[in-house]
Structure formats: C-alpha cells, structure tokens
Amino acid sequence: xxxxxxxxxxxxxxxxxxxxxxxxxxxxxxxxxxxxxxxxxxxxxxxxxxxxxxxxxxxxxxxxxxxxxxxxxxxxxxxxxxxxxxxxxxxxxxxxxxxxxxxxxxxxxxxxxxxxxxxxxxxxxxxxxxxxxxxxxxxxxxxxxxxxxxxxxxxxxxxxxxxxxxxxxxxxxxxxxxxxxxxxxxxxxxxxxxxxxxxxxxxxxxxxxxxxxxxxx
Amino acid sequence: xxxxxxxxxxxxxxxxxxxxxxxxxxxxxxxxxxxxxxxxxxxxxxxxxxxxxxxxxxxxxxxxxxxxxxxxxxxxxxxxxxxxxxxxxxxxxxxxxxxxxxxxxxxxxxxxxxxxxxxxxxxxxxxxxxxxxxxxxxxxxxxxxxxxxxxxxxxxxxxxxxxxxxxxxxxxxxxxxxxxxxxxxxxxxxxxxxxxxxxxxxxxxxxxxxxxxxxxxxxxxxxxxxxxxxxxxxxxxxxxxxxxxxxxxxxxx
Amino acid sequence: xxxxxxxxxxxxxxxxxxxxxxxxxxxxxxxxxxxxxxxxxxxxxxxxxxxxxxxxxxxxxxxxxxxxxxxxxxxxxxxxxxxxxxxxxxxxxxxxxxxxxxxxxxxxxxxxxxxxxxxxxxxxxxxxxxxxxxxxxxxxxxxxxxxxxxxxxxxxxxxxxxxxxxxxxxxxxxxxxxxxxxxxxxxxxxxxxxxxxxxxxxxxxxxxxx
Numbered sequence: 001x002x003x004x005x006x007x008x009x010x011x012x013x014x015x016x017x018x019x020x021x022x023x024x025x026x027x028x029x030x031x032x033x034x035x036x037x038x039x040x041x042x043x044x045x046x047x048x049x050x051x052x053x054x055x056x057x058x059x060x061x062x063x064x065x066x067x068x069x070x071x072x073x074x075x076x077x078x079x080x081x082x083x084x085x086x087x088x089x090x091x092x093x094x095x096x097x098x099x100x101x102x103x104x105x106x107x108x109x110x111x112x113x114x115x116x117x118x119x120x121x122x123x124x125x126x127x128x129x130x131x132x133x134x135x136x137x138x139x140x141x142x143x144x145x146x147x148x149x150x151x152x153x154x155x156x157x158x159x160x161x162x163x164x165x166x167x168x169x170x171x172x173x174x175x176x177x178x179x180x181x182x183x184x185x186x187x188x189x190x191x192x193x194x195x196x197x198x199x200x201x202x203x204x205x206x207x208x209x210x211x212x213x214x215x216x217x
Numbered sequence: 218x219x220x221x222x223x224x225x226x227x228x229x230x231x232x233x234x235x236x237x238x239x240x241x242x243x244x245x246x247x248x249x250x251x252x253x254x255x256x257x258x259x260x261x262x263x264x265x266x267x268x269x270x271x272x273x274x275x276x277x278x279x280x281x282x283x284x285x286x287x288x289x290x291x292x293x294x295x296x297x298x299x300x301x302x303x304x305x306x307x308x309x310x311x312x313x314x315x316x317x318x319x320x321x322x323x324x325x326x327x328x329x330x331x332x333x334x335x336x337x338x339x340x341x342x343x344x345x346x347x348x349x350x351x352x353x354x355x356x357x358x359x360x361x362x363x364x365x366x367x368x369x370x371x372x373x374x375x376x377x378x379x380x381x382x383x384x385x386x387x388x389x390x391x392x393x394x395x396x397x398x399x400x401x402x403x404x405x406x407x408x409x410x411x412x413x414x415x416x417x418x419x420x421x422x423x424x425x426x427x428x429x430x431x432x433x434x435x436x437x438x439x440x441x442x443x444x445x446x447x448x449x450x451x452x453x454x455x456x457x458x459x460x461x462x463x464x465x466x467x468x469x470x
Numbered sequence: 471x472x473x474x475x476x477x478x479x480x481x482x483x484x485x486x487x488x489x490x491x492x493x494x495x496x497x498x499x500x501x502x503x504x505x506x507x508x509x510x511x512x513x514x515x516x517x518x519x520x521x522x523x524x525x526x527x528x529x530x531x532x533x534x535x536x537x538x539x540x541x542x543x544x545x546x547x548x549x550x551x552x553x554x555x556x557x558x559x560x561x562x563x564x565x566x567x568x569x570x571x572x573x574x575x576x577x578x579x580x581x582x583x584x585x586x587x588x589x590x591x592x593x594x595x596x597x598x599x600x601x602x603x604x605x606x607x608x609x610x611x612x613x614x615x616x617x618x619x620x621x622x623x624x625x626x627x628x629x630x631x632x633x634x635x636x637x638x639x640x641x642x643x644x645x646x647x648x649x650x651x652x653x654x655x656x657x658x659x660x661x662x663x664x665x666x667x668x669x670x671x672x673x674x675x676x677x678x679x680x
Contacts, residue, residue, distance in 0.1 A: 168358050
C-alpha cells in the first residue's frame with residue numbers, strides 16, 4: 001500500500017505545485033457560469049430556472065480542461081513507460097491519479113459553486129441540492145474523463161479529440177445530475193447519479209490502464 | 218513475456234493472415250452483391266406496390282421500410298464492432314482490427330440515415346423534423362459515439378497500435394450505451410409524455426411485416442457487403458502504407 | 471569472483487526475435503542468451519532498432535515474430551529496470567522526492583535514496599527542484615533509480631548520453647557492481663564501455679532489416 005500512498009503524494013504535490021492550475025480551473029468554472037446571463041439576459045426568474053443546468057455545464061467543461069495534465073505529462077517525459085514497470089499495478093496507479101484529479105479539480109469547483117449560486121439567483125434549497133448533485137456526479141465525470149484521456153494519450157494532439165469522446169459518455173451524468181436538482185423525481189435521479197459514479201469509478205482504472213498499456217510507447 | 222506461438226485452428230490461422238482473408242472472401246463478394254440487389258428489388262416492389270397505406274399516415278408509412286432497418290443496423294453495427302473489439306483485445310486477431318475500423322464509418326452512415334429518415338417521417342406525422350424523444354435522442358448520442366470513433370481512428374498515426382486502444386474505448390461505449398439509453402428515456406418521459414407513434418411488432422398485419430422483413434434483410438446484407446469490401450480496402454491500404462514506408466527507408470519494396 | 475550473489479539464477483534467451491513499429495520490422499532474427507553476471511551491448515547505426523528492441527524486451531512493444539523468455543524469473547515480481555533515453559523527471563519535485571517516489575513505487579529493496587544520490591554524485595543536491603538539474607545531472611538521477619530498487623535485469627538505452635568522463639566511469643562502475651551481484655544488463659550505446667572483467671561483456675551487432 002505504500003506504493004499507492006506514494007503515488008497519491010506525488011500526484012498531489014505535482015498538482016498543487018502546478019503553478020496555479022487549480023486556480024485556473026476555478027476561474028474558468030466561474031467565468032463560464034457568469035457569461036451565460038450576458039447571452040440570455042439578466043431576468044432573475046429565467047436564470048434561477050436554468051441555473052442548475054448552467055452550473056453542471058460549467059463543471060463539465062472545467063473538468064474537461066483539467067484532463068490534459070492527467071496522463072500527458074507522464075507520457076511526454078517517459079514516466080508512463082516506467083510506471084508500467086512499477087511494482088504497483090497500472091490500474092492502481094490510474095486509480096490514484098483519478099482520486100487526486102477529483103480532489104484538485106472537482107473539490108475546488110464545489111467550493112466555488114456558492115459564487116455561481118449568487119450570480120445565477122439560485123434559492124437556498126436548489127443550492128443545497130446542487131452541491132449534493134455535484135459531489136455525487138463529479139466522480140463519474142472524472143472517471144469518464146480519465147478513460148478519454150487514457151485513450152488519447154499517445155495521440156500528439158489528443159487534447160482536441162478527448163472531449164469529443166467523453167461528451168457522449170457523460171450525457172447520463174448531466175441528465176441525472178441536473179435531474180437530481182430540478183426534477184420531480186429528484187430522489188430517484190440522485191440514486192441513479194450515485195450508482196453511475198460508483199460504476200464509472202470502479203470501471204475507469206481498469207479501462208484506462210488497458211488503454212494506456214495498449215497504446216505502447 | 219513469451220509471445221503466443223502455439224498453433225491454432227486452421228481456418229482461424231488462415232483468417233488471421235490479411236492476404237489469405239482477402240483471397241478467401243473475395244469469391245463471396247459478387248454473390249452477396251447479387252443477393253443484396255435481389256432483396257432490394259423485392260423489398261422496394263413490396264414497399265411501393267404491395268403494401269397497404271396506413272389509415273392515418275397514408276403513403277408516408279412507407280418510410281418505415283427504410284427507417285426501421287437503418288435503426289436496427291445502427292445498433293447491429295455497434296454489436297459487430299464490440300465483438301471485433303473483443304477479438305482484438307482477447308485474441309489479438311489482426312482481422313478483428315480491420316473489421317472494427319471498417320465498421321465505424323458504416324455504423325455512422327446507417328445511424329445518420331436512421332435519423333434522417335426518422336426526421337422525414339416525423340415531419341408529416343408529428344409536424345416537426347426533430348423531437349427530443351427518447352429513441353431519437355439516444356440514436357443521436359449513438360451517432361456522436363460513432364463519429365468520435367471515426368475521428369479517433371483518423372487521429373492515430375499507427376493504425377496497428379490504434380486498434381487495441383480503440384477496442385478499449387469501443388467496449389466502454391458498449392457498456393455505456395444501455396445506460397445512456399436508460400437515462401435518455403428517463404429524461405424524455407420526464408419532460409413530455411410518450412406520445413410517439415410506435416409500430417408495435419406483433420400487432421402489425423402480415424402485409425406490412427413481409428416487406429419490412431425483406432427490407433430488413435436487404436439492408437443487413439448491404440451492410441455485410443459494404444463491410445467486407447471496406448475490410449478488403451483497409452487491408453490493401455495498409456499494404457500500400459507498409460510498402461511506402463519501406464521504400465522511404467531505402468529498403469526494397 | 472568474490473562478489474556477493476544477490477540475484478537468483480536467471481537466463482534470458484531470445485530467438486528469431488523480430489521487432490519494429492507500425493508493422494515494419496527494424497531488425498529481424500535476433501537471438502541471444504544471457505546468464506547471471508553478464509552484459510550485452512547492442513551496437514548498430516541509427517535506425518537499426520536498438521531502442522525498439524529494448525522496449526520489446528521490456529514488454530512495452532509486442533514482438534513481430536520470435537520469442538523472448540526469462541527462465542527463472544519470479545512471475546509475481548517485476549524483474550527488470552528500463553532506463554530509456556527520456557529521464558522521466560518531474561521539474562517540480564525535489565531530487566530526493568523524485569527518487570523516493572520511484573523507490574516506493576518500485577519497492578524500496580535497494581539502496582536508501584540518499585545513499586543512491588551520493589553514489590551517482592548528486593549527494594549535495596537532494597533538496598533542489600529537479601527542474602534545475604542539467605542534462606547530465608538528470609541522467610545521473612535517472613541512473614539512481616536503478617539502485618534504489620533491486621531488479622536483476624537492467625535495460626539501458628544510451629546510459630551515457632549527456633554524461634561527462636566521470637559519468638562514463640560511473641556507468642562502468644554501476645554496471646560492474648550490478649554484474650558482480652549476479653545481475654544482467656542489456657545496453658544500447660555508441661560509447662565504448664570497458665568493464666573490469668571483459669569476459670562478462672557480449673556484443674550484439676544490429677543490422678538494418680532487409
């Protein structure tokens with residue numbers, strides 16, 4: 001297990017010393033959310049009605065943005081080949097990366113959500129539901145993102161194609177994520193969202209590890 | 218570490234060699250083309266002249282004979298791709314790579330046709346080209362997945378290396394498609410009651426079922442012909458690529 | 471030989487091995503046998519597939535034909551170190567953090583990281599961000615990875631690249647000791663390598679595939 005802890009530690013160090021990567025993601029999240037009123041008008045009732053959807057879209061885009069640093073730096077400096085030779089299985093390495101990716105990209109978004117809630121005229125009830133649905137749904141976004149990043153890691157400009165692959169897979173996350181805030185069956189949607197996250201997080205390390213080891217050097 | 222060198226079944230081995238595969242399956246091509254053409258002639262004759270109008274929709278019901286087979290193919294092709302992906306990952310079968318690659322654009326084509334004919338049918342029936350109904354929406358998502366796969370194939374420089382990676386993604390997609398379908402159904406029933414015309418199979422009269430079945434087989438064979446031909450083309454394309462690279466490296470062609 | 475034998479008997483054998491990328495063979499019909507305490511130098515002009523052969527032996531690339539086997543290797547543990555031409559060093563970790571990470575993830579079975587840093591001549595730089603290392607120093611840090619986890623087989627791709635004369639001596643010293651402990655090594659290099667016991671060293675000349 002010390003290998004897994006070492007992997008977590010390394011990833012955390014690399015992300016937190018990453019020269020403001022976390023801050024960039026949070027800013028991106030807020031800007032995407034804040035730009036919508038300029039497009040649809042400042043009508044508070046309209047904004048409040050579409051706010052859950054906007055927050056989810058902003059979270060989805062921000063998490064896509066952070067994917068580039070998941071495997072690509074390790075691929076480019078040769079570390080990925082060495083990680084494949086490590087005593088720790090590659091799927092565990094991917095799992096550690098996934099956990100840290102969620103910690104440094106989703107958790108800051110959760111913390112920044114109050115800002116968007118105020119800007120988009122959310123009431124307290126739907127703000128609380130939004131926090132819960134983001135907390136439950138972002139692991140699935142991170143997991144699908146990790147699969148997309150692993151599949152495209154050996155493509156030179158894979159950063160362009162990864163979102164195309166990830167977006168269709170993420171549609172259920174968006175549906176149940178927004179559904180758990182606004183729909184009359186929000187209880188069922190919340191459960192589906194949690195189930196989806198569990199499944200995606202369980203599947204992603206193996207799928208991503210298989211994709212990475214198939215991509216060869 | 219040791220590569221698998223044990224002898225496998227004879228036909229399996231023969232299929233594994235791309236050259237042998239082409240030589241083996243080329244004689245099948247023309248008979249399949251003829252069969253497909255006959256099925257289409259028969260199917261269109263039934264569809265245009267020998268099937269009843271719908272009492273509500275009139276002649277537009279005939280779009281169904283094209284729409285339903287395409288909708289079936291949009292899923293059948295993904296099943297073929299998933300089986301090929303397993304062939305690539307589990308048995309490292311070289312022709313499985315080729316089959317997977319050849320199927321992706323065909324799947325995108327048939328899915329797009331299903332959406333297009335669905336829209337043509339929807340205009341006179343529901344009064345709109347597009348409705349965010351469960352089936353149409355999940356077909357649209359399926360089309361996006363196909364297009365993503367086509368883009369992924371094109372993004373790789375080394376097609377041999379691409380195959381295993383894309384196989385992983387194809388299988389992830391296969392696991393996800395039922396989930397997407399379920400979520401989209403949940404979502405669409407939430408926003409509007411299911412009001413879409415659905416041709417429920419068993420209650421359809423024979424006069425509609427027979428042409429539908431013929432068209433169904435015609436389109437399936439059309440896919441098989443196109444798939445086989447696309448596989449041959451892909452084998453040849455790879456051979457040309459190999460020769461080009463060998464020539465560029467100064468070796469004998 | 472008075473050296474302590476650390477590694478259990480291991481025999482690497484390749485026969486009819488053909489490796490390449492994208493379905494194009496770079497080198498064909500490679501065969502060799504390598505036993506404990508012996509090293510193999512891969513020689514050959516650029517483009518003859520030395521790196522590809524090393525990656526094939528490391529299991530990263532599938533061979534196009536032929537077989538490669540390690541008799542006596544414990545299938546439950548990793549038994550080879552690959553040291554590629556890229557150093558895999560993170561600029562934002564300190565030298566010690568980087569090495570300790572690899573020690574833990576590969577199993578801290580060899581030297582302590584500080585000891586290994588002193589061995590490769592980076593003893594005083596352990597707190598420095600690895601991004602500030604020069605090319606030669608980065609190479610030394612990559613070599614230190616071989617020391618912190620004991621694995622019987624070393625696959626080295628241009629181990630002396632960017633190293634000064636003292637660095638060349640370091641590579642020779644590390645190889646000498648590794649072979650003395652019963653280790654095996656396969657190295658692709660253009661530089662001359664003279665071990666203290668020349669009988670340990672074999673040479674495999676790679677030719678361009680016909």
